[in-house]
Amino acid sequence: MASTVRPGIFKKGFQAMLPISTGIIPFGAVMGSISADAKLSLFETISMNVLVFAGTSQLAAIDLMANNAASAVIVMTGLIINLRFLLYSAALSPVVQSTGFWTKLASSYVVTDQTYAVMSAHQDKLKSNAESITFYFGASVCMLIAWHASVVAGHIFGNFAPASLALDYAVPLSFVSLVLPTLKNRLYVVIAAFSSGVSLVLNGLPYRTGLIATALLSVALAAF
């Protein structure tokens, strides 16, 4: 397999993430403003963002902490929400298999829905594992900038995204545009439809287990 990376791949990854940022920025603004409302300092907010770097689990954790929930509940809820990263990590493992420790550590740290999805949506244009990793890191740097900057701005200025624009709606829109290119034949479409339907049924499961349960059932259906 060719290990050379054509010039400009990193930039292409960065650019592929730019439109997705329209969904990341309002989410970061909510995260920052909710942290400020919960009286977390800017230092605590930034630290949590850098250390955990998984927005949905952070929002759940802040909500639970504000209500003085038991630590076991807070950590378990967050980890259940983040369990889907195990699937992305599995999918990335053949790509990073022959890289060194630091590349593996960095590629693990930046596993998110958006970074993995952007890479897989562009997979057919990437000619080698080295190109895939470079593209993935380009997308990740864009994601890191958009997320951290918007959380800090949200903490300082409050939720700055104008409510009338409903920018949070960019998140489902961007996920649609990222999942479509990965639906290579009818079976993929069936799995996506199955996942949508099951997620509605399992939405009420406790401790946010519906998402990971849906994901595992969908992969199981694909295997079957």
Added chain:
Amino acid sequence: MIEPGYFWNNVILLAIGTLVIRGSLIALSAKLRISERARELFSFIPAAVLPAFVAPAVYFHQGQVEALMGKERFVILALATALCYVTRSTLATIAFGLAALYLITSNFA
């Protein structure tokens, strides 16, 4: 007020657990023999996970357009999906969806 000791304890445990989830299979990858079958299954992961985020967030969202029974986000998402299928453009899909939602809620809500 979230007490600092309680905050840091939770954040550090969540951070370590999350990094373990993200990194465990990547760390083991050099020692694993990843079969073609496994690779094929991995390619279903976006289709298995992303719709499970989108469907409940959009379907259970209570909107403001009575003519669509408050389901304007759902209706626009269906149109945006069709547009995305034709154009294959992330930017066009997001721009259309946000503009359509803005126009419909500012005119019909």
